[in-house]
Amino acid sequence: MASFLRTLIPLDIYGGMKLTGKYFGKVLREANRARIRTHVVCEYPEVPVKLQPRFRGRLTLLKDEQGEIKCICCLACEKICPTQVITIEKGKKEGRKLPYPVRYDFEMERCIFCEFCVESCGFDSIILNHQFELAAYNREDFSIGMEGRFQNMFELSPVARYSVAEEAQR
Amino acid sequence: MTAMTLTQSFVTALLQIVVLALFVFVAVPVIVFAERKVIGYVQLRLGYTRIAGGLHGVTGGLNRLMWWMGKLPFFSILRGFPSFIADGIKLFTKEDIVPEKADWWVFHFAPAISVVAAFTVLGIVSFSPAPLWTWPAAVPIVGGLPFAGVISDVNVGLLMLVGVASVGVYGIVLGGWASNSKYPLLGGLRSAAQIVSYEVPLTFSLLVPVVLSGTLNFTQMSQYLSGAPIQTSAGPAQMPALAILPLFIGFFIYLTCGFAETNRVPFDLPEAETELVAGFHTEYTGMKFGLFYLAEYANMIIVAAVAAAFFLGGHHFLPFGLQRFIPPSVPVVGGASFGWFLLWMALILFSYLWVRATLPRYRYDQLMHVGWKWLIPLSLANLCLAALVRYFA
Numbered sequence: 001m002a003s004f005l006r007t008l009i010p011l012d013i014y015g016g017m018k019l020t021g022k023y024f025g026k027v028l029r030e031a032n033r034a035r036i037r038t039h040v041v042c043e044y045p046e047v048p049v050k051l052q053p054r055f056r057g058r059l060t061l062l063k064d065e066q067g068e069i070k071c072i073c074c075l076a077c078e079k080i081c082p083t084q085v086i087t088i089e090k091g092k093k094e095g096r097k098l099p100y101p102v103r104y105d106f107e108m109e110r111c112i113f114c115e116f117c118v119e120s121c122g123f124d125s126i127i128l129n130h131q132f133e134l135a136a137y138n139r140e141d142f143s144i145g146m147e148g149r150f151q152n153m154f155e156l157s158p159v160a161r162y163s164v165a166e167e168a169q170r
Numbered sequence: 171m172t173a174m175t176l177t178q179s180f181v182t183a184l185l186q187i188v189v190l191a192l193f194v195f196v197a198v199p200v201i202v203f204a205e206r207k208v209i210g211y212v213q214l215r216l217g218y219t220r221i222a223g224g225l226h227g228v229t230g231g232l233n234r235l236m237w238w239m240g241k242l243p244f245f246s247i248l249r250g251f252p253s254f255i256a257d258g259i260k261l262f263t264k265e266d267i268v269p270e271k272a273d274w275w276v277f278h279f280a281p282a283i284s285v286v287a288a289f290t291v292l293g294i295v296s297f298s299p300a301p302l303w304t305w306p307a308a309v310p311i312v313g314g315l316p317f318a319g320v321i322s323d324v325n326v327g328l329l330m331l332v333g334v335a336s337v338g339v340y341g342i343v344l345g346g347w348a349s350n351s352k353y354p355l356l357g358g359l360r361s362a363a364q365i366v367s368y369e370v371p372l373t374f375s376l377l378v379p380v381v382l383s384g385t386l387n388f389t390q391m392s393q394y395l396s397g398a399p400i401q402t403s404a405g406p407a408q409m410p411a412l413a414i415l416p417l418f419i420g421f422f423i424y425l426t427c428g429f430a431e432t433n434r435v436p437f438d439l440p441e442a443e444t445e446l447v448a449g450f451h452t453e454y455t456g457m458k459f460g461l462f463y464l465a466e467y468a469n470m471i472i473v474a475a476v477a478a479a480f481f482l483g484g485h486h487f488l489p490f491g492l493q494r495f496i497p498p499s500v501p502v503v504g505g506a507s508f509g510w511f512l513l514w515m516a517l518i519l520f521s522y523l524w525v526r527a528t529l530p531r532y533r534y535d536q537l538m539h540v541g542w543k544w545l546i547p548l549s550l551a552n553l554c555l556a557a558l559v560r561y562f563a
Contacts, residue, residue, distance in 0.1 A: 006459050007544065007545075008548075011531065013528075016528045016529065017524060017525070017526075017528050020524065020527055020528040021212075021524065023211070023212055023213075023214060024208065024211045024212045024527075027210075027211040027212075027214060027215075027216075028247070038214060039211075039214045039215060039216055040214050040215070041214075041216045042339055043216075043240075046237060056398045080246065116219070
């Protein structure tokens with residue numbers, strides 16, 4: 001009898017409709033206001049994406065307050081890298097006591113974005129930044145390094161430079 | 171009013187048909203737009219806000235327009251609507267492919283059958299109780315004549331509606347068969363079985379207001395639901411208070427069967443993508459597919475119109491005969507008007523989209539189970555209830 005009544009009076013359908021109706025009303029009211037947002041959509045090419053703080057993007061060397069590269073070439077990242085995409089060449093620089101990386105190459109095409117390099121670094125001198133537009137038209141564009149290489153790791157990735165964002169703002 | 175000449179009545183009807191067709195051609199893109207938006211909002215998305223293409227040319231212009239609309243307070247909700255232009259261009263300009271082994275004649279006639287059945291039915295729906303406007307005397311042939319809200323107010327309106335609307339299934343079955351491909355055939359057969367099964371409870375639930383009032387006419391039914399006494403061929407009738415019960419149950423049975431009749435979620439078995447590619451219109455391209463699409467949405471409009479006219483008070487504000495508690499002298503909500511009918515239609519159409527966003531598709535055996543073992547006994551019991559109410563009250 002109970003199951004008969006449950007089939008006859010579709011309370012579960014009513015519950016589902018109530019839930020979806022609630023969300024519809026909420027999003028309809030708040031869909032287009034900047035501050036209160038119920039919806040989970042990011043209008044990506046036109047509006048920049050807000051990423052999670054622990055997002056693992058492209059590898060970047062960090063600089064200190066004087067604009068000096070923090071890396072001291074301990075080669076910890078090069079050793080721990082599972083796919084061996086980091087190549088560091090140790091060198092000297094005028095007016096700097098610690099070793100200076102003459103070359104810091106990063107072959108992104110083989111990188112698995114595991115963040116072992118960042119974890120192994122004892123001097124907090126590298127991070128995986130929040131760039132995710134990493135596609136490129138040429139293979140050379142995936143070999144990233146400091147100044148002088150095909151792609152500079154201190155600049156935006158090539159695709160990000162062609163992002164629709166500015167054009168749509170007009 | 172003097173009697174119309176033959177030419178005058180002919181031209182009046184023709185103008186009404188043109189206006190009605192325009193109404194459908196405007197309403198269908200609006201429903202398609204609303205469908206995408208409602209489903210988006212329900213799933214915490216924004217719905218569509220752009221179309222494929224770049225920032226150049228026609229698509230680029232539309233994309234820029236929609237981006238600009240997003241910054242305005244009210245128009246940001248309507249963002250995405252301009253893309254119906256792109257949809258139209260695409261439907262009209264796409265290559266029209268006819269499969270080599272398809273039955274040429276049937277293949278071309280099937281979409282037409284669907285559309286013609288859908289549009290014919292709309293001709294007897296009474297959209298407005300009073301004439302919408304009167305032509306000014308300067309207009310050549312029809313000057314001074316009223317423009318009625320119904321093309322032909324047939325006194326067996328419901329009978330004709332149920333009869334003609336079920337012809338629409340031929341379009342689907344023949345289209346599926348003529349494609350000469352297994353998925354459309356299976357989709358068409360499923361559709362035939364489903365529509366034939368659900369036609370029974372649909373008609374039974376529509377019989378409830380008919381039994382109560384004794385009329386099949388749209389205008390009279392609207393008067394009956396407002397609580398006014400009507401004079402029918404079955405004798406005078408006025409709505410008793412208890413009549414709300416069978417009407418209320420009948421409305422939900424009718425709505426369920428209406429979803430099944432128009433092949434909408436949760437009963438869209440003929441188009442189950444996971445099993446049948448796209449169902450009966452798998453092999454259809456271009457505007458022939460567009461006609462099937464148009465027929466589906468026109469059928470939705472018909473179901474909404476019939477639900478509004480026969481259960482939800484027709485041209486009145488309150489549904490299920492509750493209108494009697496508002497005296498007709500109250501300015502807006504007391505009277506009968508075109509606007510209330512459109513409002514009720516819009517609410518039913520919204521419920522279509524709401525249900526689509528909420529409920530998952532039934533399995534085929536579940537569909538038949540619900541139709542034969544639940545809805546038909548339920549609608550029969552409801553019909554008996556209505557008969558009892560009519561007899562004793």
